[in-house]
Amino acid sequence: MADYNTMEQMIVTGSRELLPGVSVAVGTGAPCAAAMLAQKTHAPDLLIIFEAGGIDPQLPEMPISVGDSRTIWKASQATSMTDTMEAFCRGMVDYTFLGGAQIDMYGNLNSTRIGPDHQKPKVRFPGSGGANDFGSFCWNMMIMTPQDSQRFTEKCDFITTPGYLQGGNSRDESGLPKGTGPYRIITNMAVFDFEPESKRMRIISINPGYSEKDVQDNCGFELLKAKKIKDTHPPTQKELTVLREQVDPYRYVIGR
């Protein structure tokens, strides 16, 4: 095994999706690390938006909270949540990273509860936060999450953040903005996109150290496969150095 962990691989893969000049809405944790890494490597002009009001900061160190003052360091604006929601509502945010306790083959996300009874759930999670808003309005929703067959489930117990709903045109038909929706799922084992017609999750690359069988065995539904499945590029030494020394020197995220 190479000298990096799966969290570092996921963050690096996520950061590479963020090209120079695009905008991304992030929360704390791995998504924030990916955005910071992109900003400190290939995309210094990456526009990062925090829903609490920080717009386009140059992140000096890892914020613990979306409301952390570190989210306004050298920012364009320290504004309000109603203002940042205007940017979302008007389609000015290209990418977002979300997570969830469950995800299905259409990229629907559950961050609310596990169990059939809404009032007496088996496990209750904090809930949507900004996820529902991000997932509905950002052009490309990405998910960074470890993969197992419980989390990658046939059917979410609750859809907090709609992905492609029942697949096909169902997201458009629900009234959500056309052209938006899940874009990449980045796990410890592989990277997925969504097949354009059926809107089903599809393997596009597999991380070093894992096989196609590992990826399917750790998924609760049948995955589609791209015509040519690539090998995910492992992190470069430069990416790892920046990630470890500048982005997350205290290992809040990469130490998990």
Add this chain to the structure above:
Amino acid sequence: MPRLREKTKKAEILSLEEAVKRYVKDGQVIAFSGFTGFNRNPVALTWEAIRQGRKDFHVLDRHGSCSSWLLNAVGAMKIYETDWMGWGEMAGKLDINLNKRYQRGEVILEDYSHGAIAMRFLAGAIGAPFIPYYAPLGSDLYDDKYDALGKAGLRDGKHPKISKKKYIQMDEPFWGDGQVMLLPAARPDIALIHVAQCGEKGTARWRGIGTIDKELVFACDKVIITCEEIVPESELRKEPNLNQIPYFTVDAIVECPYGGYPSAVPFYYDYDAPFMRGMDAASRNEDDMKKWVDEWIYGPATWNDLIVKVGAKRLLELKADSTTGYSTRILRGKKPAPRVTMPLSVARSGY
């Protein structure tokens, strides 16, 4: 009928005790300033309300915070319209007390999303009855099966602060945009707001992010402001573009240094993450929780005594830099790195 508030208010400067005594009542629909447990929570006000035995609150807020955490630590919250049951992100995501009380049926939890609650406050601020919003389409958050206040029989029109429906989905009638969701305005009884500076008339200012505090002061019927310092109005009026809260929305002003602790007040002090982790740890065990409540809520005789108990050493570490607005002296995370004057990443950012 449009919902007008009483005519121009005249704010009074009160003590923390007096402000709570006069304005905070059992069972009120209440909203808090700031963002999660980390930014400008009205902690001193919530703390004082609990000490005066106020209870049965209906909290309408985007997310948990130090204030909602305190209410659940003593069982003083009855209804929670929110979108995030955590309170402090990386310092312990789920509010353990809230979760326990929810599982026991002691709190009614109504789920929305950040944007949805922000929009509801925006509607409340302009006196509108509801607001159309697209993000909720397709989400199970808007399904009658999961309408907690409806299931509890509270949407019967007899509760003036609870809307008769959680949402209405309709065909957008003006432009032919398709489906849209209508969300009811937020109309709380009272807003508890903590800011950096407030003038003697009530003009208030913070630095850093504003979250939805400006909307709160217009949407809520009563507004209490605590501030790090009361400053002459004439000073605030030298740069009116930096003031966010107009004085005529404010009912009471309280000067309360460190009134947001352990959350941060940008350019005054940083959040105290180790203290918050201690709160989270205490909530994982009934005995520890009781000890924490006795020690930190009922122990100190006044808010100043609580701050004295926190201690000068800790407050010096939290003291915000005048340039960054946060502290570069305190080191965060589970395993503090050795003391350095400035994290490497800040030094490299060209500070």
